[in-house]
Amino acid sequence: MSAAIVAQHLTRRFGDFTAVDDVSFEVAQGEIFGFLGPNGSGKTVTIKMLTGLLPPSAGTAFIDGLDVSREAEAVRSRIGYMSQKFGLYDDLTALENLRFYGMAYGLSGTHLGARIDSALERNALGPYRDRLAGRLSGGWRQRLALACAMIHAPRILYLDEPTAGIDPVARRQLWDLLFELSAQGITFFVTTHYMDEAERCTHLAYLYYGRLIADGTPENLSRLPEVTPAGTRRYGVSTANAGLARRIAAAVPGIRSSTIFGRSVHLLVDADVDIDAILAALRRGGVTVDECRPLVPSLEDVFVELTERRQREIEGGA
Amino acid sequence: MSALRGFRAVFYKEMLHARRDRLAIVFALMMPLMQMVILGTAIDTNVRQVPTVVFDASGANQRDGTALLGTQASRAFIDRLRNTDTYRVYRYVDSDDALNQEMVAGRARVAIKIPLTFARDLLAGRQAQVLVMVDGSDSAVAGQALNVATQVGLDESLKRMLPEGVKPVIDVRPKLMFNPDSRSPNFFLPGLMTVLLLFVTTMLTAFSIVREKERGTLEQLLVTPARPLGIMLGKIMPYFALGLVELVVILLFMRFAFSVPMHGNPLLLVCLTTGYLFVNLTIGLLISTRANSQTEALQLGMMSILPSIFLSGYIFPRDTMPLLFYGMSYLVPATYMVDIARGVILRGAGLAELWGDALVLAVMGLVILLLAARRFQRMIV
Numbered sequence: 001m002s003a004a005i006v007a008q009h010l011t012r013r014f015g016d017f018t019a020v021d022d023v024s025f026e027v028a029q030g031e032i033f034g035f036l037g038p039n040g041s042g043k044t045v046t047i048k049m050l051t052g053l054l055p056p057s058a059g060t061a062f063i064d065g066l067d068v069s070r071e072a073e074a075v076r077s078r079i080g081y082m083s084q085k086f087g088l089y090d091d092l093t094a095l096e097n098l099r100f101y102g103m104a105y106g107l108s109g110t111h112l113g114a115r116i117d118s119a120l121e122r123n124a125l126g127p128y129r130d131r132l133a134g135r136l137s138g139g140w141r142q143r144l145a146l147a148c149a150m151i152h153a154p155r156i157l158y159l160d161e162p163t164a165g166i167d168p169v170a171r172r173q174l175w176d177l178l179f180e181l182s183a184q185g186i187t188f189f190v191t192t193h194y195m196d197e198a199e200r201c202t203h204l205a206y207l208y209y210g211r212l213i214a215d216g217t218p219e220n221l222s223r224l225p226e227v228t229p230a231g232t233r234r235y236g237v238s239t240a241n242a243g244l245a246r247r248i249a250a251a252v253p254g255i256r257s258s259t260i261f262g263r264s265v266h267l268l269v270d271a272d273v274d275i276d277a278i279l280a281a282l283r284r285g286g287v288t289v290d291e292c293r294p295l296v297p298s299l300e301d302v303f304v305e306l307t308e309r310r311q312r313e314i315e316g317g318a
Numbered sequence: 319m320s321a322l323r324g325f326r327a328v329f330y331k332e333m334l335h336a337r338r339d340r341l342a343i344v345f346a347l348m349m350p351l352m353q354m355v356i357l358g359t360a361i362d363t364n365v366r367q368v369p370t371v372v373f374d375a376s377g378a379n380q381r382d383g384t385a386l387l388g389t390q391a392s393r394a395f396i397d398r399l400r401n402t403d404t405y406r407v408y409r410y411v412d413s414d415d416a417l418n419q420e421m422v423a424g425r426a427r428v429a430i431k432i433p434l435t436f437a438r439d440l441l442a443g444r445q446a447q448v449l450v451m452v453d454g455s456d457s458a459v460a461g462q463a464l465n466v467a468t469q470v471g472l473d474e475s476l477k478r479m480l481p482e483g484v485k486p487v488i489d490v491r492p493k494l495m496f497n498p499d500s501r502s503p504n505f506f507l508p509g510l511m512t513v514l515l516l517f518v519t520t521m522l523t524a525f526s527i528v529r530e531k532e533r534g535t536l537e538q539l540l541v542t543p544a545r546p547l548g549i550m551l552g553k554i555m556p557y558f559a560l561g562l563v564e565l566v567v568i569l570l571f572m573r574f575a576f577s578v579p580m581h582g583n584p585l586l587l588v589c590l591t592t593g594y595l596f597v598n599l600t601i602g603l604l605i606s607t608r609a610n611s612q613t614e615a616l617q618l619g620m621m622s623i624l625p626s627i628f629l630s631g632y633i634f635p636r637d638t639m640p641l642l643f644y645g646m647s648y649l650v651p652a653t654y655m656v657d658i659a660r661g662v663i664l665r666g667a668g669l670a671e672l673w674g675d676a677l678v679l680a681v682m683g684l685v686i687l688l689l690a691a692r693r694f695q696r697m698i699v
Contacts, residue, residue, distance in 0.1 A: 048537075052541070053537060053540055073543060077543055083534060085534025086534070087535045091338040092334055099330070100327055102327075103330060104324050104542035
């Protein structure tokens with residue numbers, strides 16, 4: 001079976017500016033593919049190329065084995081897209097929004113009616129069917145937007161920051177729904193800034209200024225040698241005054257990097273440095289260490305580390 | 319048919335928008351009617367009843383009491399001026415100063431002074447003089463007031479010079495065709511119809527796409543299989559219907575409220591006007607694909623509408639325009655519509671005379687629609 005989404009050397013230039021630079025990846029069917037990266041890194045441009053909204057300057061995108069540029073029609077009926085702004089018509093009711101998108105996808109008659117009924121039911125939108133979309137709260141708007149994007153039963157769904165600005169309960173419910181749907185074989189392409197959401201994805205890619213700098217499962221990414229290079233280890237040091245601890249640690253030879261996470265400091269340390277020597281240095285500086293344990297890097301560690309490496313490459317190259 | 323995919327969906331949606339936004343629709347329909355009532359009743363380009371002040375000093379030595387009565391000859395002359403309906407004598411004064419004062423104060427547009435010796439000179443067969451002062455600040459009024467006064471003077475002189483029963487050698491018989499009473503509404507309203515339809519159709523569609531851009535629904539619409547042409551036509555059609563309703567209402571108003579005669583076939587007029595509506599709607603769409611915000615769309619809309627009004631011949635006759643503007647007037651759809659409207663309504667023209675106008679409008683509409691669709695496709699970026 002061919003992959004649901006294939007990006008081959010996708011590149012998009014706007015004048016002199018290269019928004020997406022030679023990006024390649026594959027998303028298997030039924031995956032929840034998390035597409036991460038800072039604002040302005042080219043995520044939305046990539047989505048637009050993968051949905052056929054924007055022709056790539058170079059490279060090719062395939063959806064279910066279909067070339068997006070050449071078979072746009074066939075591709076459009078296979079994909080659904082929920083934009084950051086949700087794309088709802090505020091002066092139309094929930095039902096009318098669903099009916100409009102259904103018609104736009106060429107559905108009609110009893111088939112359209114059945115699709116609308118099941119969308120209302122699955123998203124528990126029944127009580128709100130006659131409410132104007134503009135009067136729905138954030139979580140319900142997002143459900144309606146998802147229902148609209150799925151009205152034509154697409155096999156692949158692009159969700160561009162689907163949980164931006166909605167409450168944690170609604171976020172949790174959305175993710176539950178995504179897992180349920182992905183179990184049915186629907187593929188999701190999700191952009192997000194939330195690390196906890198990234199952890200839930202089955203496959204992650206990280207885009208930084210137009211370049212793909214990581215691609216793999218969350219476990220694979222945590223074990224990347226670039227993140228924890230050979231000959232280094234990670235430790236988490238819990239303490240009441242993390243700020244002071246970080247300042248002291250930064251001066252200790254053999255400590256590659258230090259980052260504060262709430263009441264703890266994450267240290268990337270050369271393997272030949274004795275952790276007890278570091279703890280002793282901290283105590284001498286007046287830091288009370290509550291706990292010190294070896295650490296598996298979190299996704300945030302991974303992305304911070306990869307971002308810094310890439311930044312050094314860019315600066316080194318310039 | 320696949321080029322029109324999405325038409326049904328967009329049409330459905332646009333009808334809902336229109337239904338939700340009833341106020342805007344009512345406003346769009348009522349505004350033109352209000353303008354029509356104002357222009358139809360208030361504007362009269364014929365110069366009539368110009369406020370006039372008179373200082374009749376003729377025969378002032380035959381003073382009776384305090385008031386100046388003039389002489390029989392001077393009173394007859396003033397009556398002849400009044401009978402033209404051009405002047406409305408609202409006051410008689412008894413000094414040059416008072417006469418001047420009325421003009422300066424702006425109460426009088428015309429001041430007539432008949433000198434002391436008027437009757438005496440006429441009797442003696444000498445040339446009698448009459449002073450007519452005209453406020454030149456409104457050139458239309460001034461010209462008409464002067465012409466009529468000169469004409470009356472000339473007529474009176476001829477009558478006295480020619481022997482009894484002898485007629486002037488040449489008798490010019492003017493005949494005003496198509497608008498015999500030279501009623502202003504007859505001339506103005508068919509043109510006004512053109513302009514009103516222009517406003518309604520251009521502005522309503524000018525907002526339609528840029529609004530979706532602003533709300534962020536456009537991308538969502540573009541990932542569906544709906545095609546640009548289908549989307550555009552779906553957006554145009556409800557407003558097209560609205561334009562037709564507006565047209566019929568305007569025609570009924572014109573015919574029955576303002577008694578503008580309909581010399582041609584009203585059905586033909588409606589048919590030919592559909593082409594005009596179509597062009598304006600597509601121009602609105604084109605504006606909408608160019609503008610980045612609704613404010614910008616409004617400005618672009620006005621930029622397209624104002625030249626249309628001035629160049630179409632609705633206000634200023636095209637025949638007297640400098641060559642450049644005359645040429646530009648051919649690019650303005652309203653020019654053809656003014657011709658069609660006046661042609662059918664006033665001249666009773668039929669398809670045989672007006673097919674050229676209709677063809678130009680149809681071609682313009684198609685070209686602009688394709689331009690807008692192309693532009694729309696590129697907007698996505």
